[in-house]
Amino acid sequence: MLVSLHIENYALIRRTDIRFDGGFVAITGETGAGKTIMLGALGLLLGQRSDATVLADKERKCVVEALFDIGGLNLKPLFDEEDVDYDDRLIVRREILPSAKSRAFVNDTPVQLAFLKRLGGRIIDIHSQHQTLTLSESSFRIRLLDTIASGEATSNDVLQRYREAYGNYSALKRQLEELTATEAQNRKDADYMQFQFDELNDARLVDGEQEELEQESQLLAHAETVSEGVGEAVSVMDNDGGQSVLSGLRQAKSALAHVASYHPEVEALLSRVESSLIELDDVCGSLRSTADGIVYSPQRQQEVDDRLALIYRLEKKHSVSSVAELIEIKQKLDERLQSIATHDDRIQELMEQVDKAYAEVQETGGRLSESRREAGKVLKKGILPVLQSLGMKEARFEVSMEPTPEYGPQGRDAVTFMFNANRGGEMRDMSKVASGGEMSRLMLAIKSIVTSRTLLPTIIFDEIDTGVSGDISVAVGRIMCRMAERMQVVAITHLPQIAAKAGQHLKVYKQTDGGSTVSCIKELTPDERINEVATMLSSDPPTAAALQTARELMQ
Secondary structure, three states: OEEEEEEEEEOOEEEEEEEOOOOEEEEEOOOOOOHHHHHHHHHHHOOOOOOHHHEOOOOOOEEEEEEEEOOOOOOHHHHHHHOOOOOOEEEEEEEEOOOOOEEEEEOOEEOOHHHHHHHHHHHEEEEOHHHHHHHHOHHHHHHHHHHHHOOOHHHHHHHHHHHHHHHHHHHHHHHHHHHHHHHHHHHHHHHHHHHHHHHHHHHOOOOOHHHHHHHHHHHHHOHHHHHHHHHHHHHHHOOOOOOOHHHHHHHHHHHHHHHHHHOHHHHHHHHHHHHHHHHHHHHHHHHHHHHHHOOOOHHHHHHHHHHHHHHHHHHHHOOOOOHHHHHHHHHHHHHHHHHHHHHHHHHHHHHHHHHHHHHHHHHHHHHHHHHHHHHHHHHHHHHHHHHHHOOOOOOEEEEEEEEEEEEEOOEEEEEEEEEEOOOOOOOEEHHHHOOHHHHHHHHHHHHHHHHOOOOOOEEEEEOOOOOOOHHHHHHHHHHHHHHOOOOEEEEEOOOHHHHOOOOEEEEEEEEEEOOEEEEEEEEOOHHHHHHHHHHHHOOOOOOHHHHHHHHHHOO
8 A cells, every 4th residue: 555655846846745544545625736736746656757847946856755565465576577676665766857857766776667657557546537538448348347357366367368369369360461471472573583593593603703704805805915925025035046035144154154163252143143044944934835825716705705794784683793692692582482382381381370379269268258248247236236325226237248350459349338327218338328427436336346356455536526416425435435444545535525434634735935836735633624524515714514514424
């Protein structure tokens, strides 16, 4: 349950500390005094988003901190998932900085807002006036039935099994749809892919051949020039018909050989001349071999050019710049063509898995629908006496369930709450025939039934008594008292009959401080409670009759 709440620098609240008792707590105050502001601050602790506009003093941060007693709720696994220290005394803090950045802490450990939302949904339920409108939503009505059904372990297990079955079915169906679409597209493109593959395969491409062909093409194009240049070099180096480089070196070698023995430096120079002669003689031999190998062939020239033209055309067609990339494209085309042949088998296998998964969805979905029908009977049986106690003596209520065209995340049930407040009238959709006051009483009755079957420790009603008065207000107060026997009930109310039934009474009021209007809250003493209830009954100051009535209401 909510033990205490600290609010600092939030809207009209400068700083306040509120202590909450267990059982039934009433909060009253004039319209605009700041009751809803307190709920807004509490909402921050439940993961609601906010910004710097909530700061009363734009230079200081806003701090909202609450202490909860969560013993017996079995929340430790949730804390373990987030690696947050667990304690039965739970401290939740939220800070809004002047920069508009937000920080959240659970037991002094920084956490994300998603965790606050998950945690908040397990420890507190805030029912505001607009939530009554959600009764017109089928998804909300389904959640109500599931909550009632969850009181039975088997029903809760069915809901979990259905969610798992539907999740598995959806995943398999999505895989089948994606594979079928891919297969259809592949078959549509198969002829063109086969043509591309055949074209690349027939080309018999070899990695590196383009560079070799380009070099050969260049040589063939300049064969005559190269041959002449090499021949001229050979002639200069070794010309039998006249003076040449090699013949000159041979003469130099012979001349030096005759005198080398007489001079050590000449001997060394002779060795260098001999080495040069050997090197040049080898170069000359290589040039002759090169010259012999240069043979211009117009036919080969055409073959090389044709081969390069084919490679260049394929590279341009596939937007690549190398034979290696063309070979890679050919391999990928081959893989896609091969996969088309195997898609049929995989599609057939997936179709069988989808059929099996759908059968599981049907089986668990049927059991889920049955658990909801039983929960609907429980709701009808429980709600009618409550509605009668709230002044709707002739009210009739039914839970109607119809199958939707397809299964969805919540099953295959469309739930409608059928209602008529008068005897003999036609039963119609509650959201279309119930007045505002009737909707408020219906929601209160539903909440009283639902909370009796859950472990939720705290519920806060924000003026759920809208549209009711007189004896009905007393009945509403009694229902809240009965709910407070099982959980903490906090009611923000404008009705004295309800406030009088509470075990603890808090009052929200405005006052001027330093030229600014601020909201304050305080716990009322027994005498202050009598005066507050009497003021709500009459005027300020209250009349003697109102004071007497207040004492009677509080007995």
